[in-house]
Amino acid sequence: MSAENEDDQKEAARAARALFLEDQTAFLMALEAEEAERRTTAVGYKCPPIDHRYKKGTTGNPRGRPRKQERARSVRQNCDDILHAGEAALEIIVNGKKVKVSAFELALRKLHLKAAQGDFKAVKMVLELRQEALAHNAYANKRFHTVLEDLESEAVIKGHFPPDHPMFRRLQYWRKRSRK
Numbered sequence: 001m002s003a004e005n006e007d008d009q010k011e012a013a014r015a016a017r018a019l020f021l022e023d024q025t026a027f028l029m030a031l032e033a034e035e036a037e038r039r040t041t042a043v044g045y046k047c048p049p050i051d052h053r054y055k056k057g058t059t060g061n062p063r064g065r066p067r068k069q070e071r072a073r074s075v076r077q078n079c080d081d082i083l084h085a086g087e088a089a090l091e092i093i094v095n096g097k098k099v100k101v102s103a104f105e106l107a108l109r110k111l112h113l114k115a116a117q118g119d120f121k122a123v124k125m126v127l128e129l130r131q132e133a134l135a136h137n138a139y140a141n142k143r144f145h146t147v148l149e150d151l152e153s154e155a156v157i158k159g160h161f162p163p164d165h166p167m168f169r170r171l172q173y174w175r176k177r178s179r180k
Contacts, residue, residue: 043049054060086104093099101109108129114122 086102086107088103089100090103090106091098091100092106111122111126111129115126
């Protein structure tokens with residue numbers, strides 16, 4: 001009898017568990033139904049009205065993330081770009097021959113051509129550029145000779161080189177050549 005009692009008890013426990021699971025499943029289904037109903041009818045935080053909700057298959061951000069704003073370029077970057085573009089090698093035909101020149105040189109040639117044709121603005125610009133170039137060249141030349149003389153006198157005073165050293169002949173050569 002004890003075996004039958006144990007089997008009956010186990011069967012009763014299984015039945016009770018099955019009832020409990022059925023009740024629990026029914027309870028959970030009822031909760032889900034209530035939640036679904038609340039979502040369809042309730043309006044509030046995280047529950048917008050039905051006609052304002054996104055339709056299935058559409059995104060909440062149709063245009064996507066906006067592109068990153070490009071930073072403003074600095075004056076230095078612009079100057080570097082101008083210099084880089086001016087140094088680009090271009091092929092032109094001069095007297096029937098192909099010659100490679102920089103973009104700056106081509107612009108200067110064009111400016112000189114316009115000045116020669118009588119364009120007064122071009123003539124004025126050419127003359128201004130010539131004056132600036134001459135002033136800069138004179139300054140650079142003067143500075144070169146000053147540095148050259150300082151080096152020469154320092155070398156003689158310190159006794160590094162005697163006055164008849166070949167280096168001094170080379171310095172004299174450069175001095176004569178740069179003053180022409």
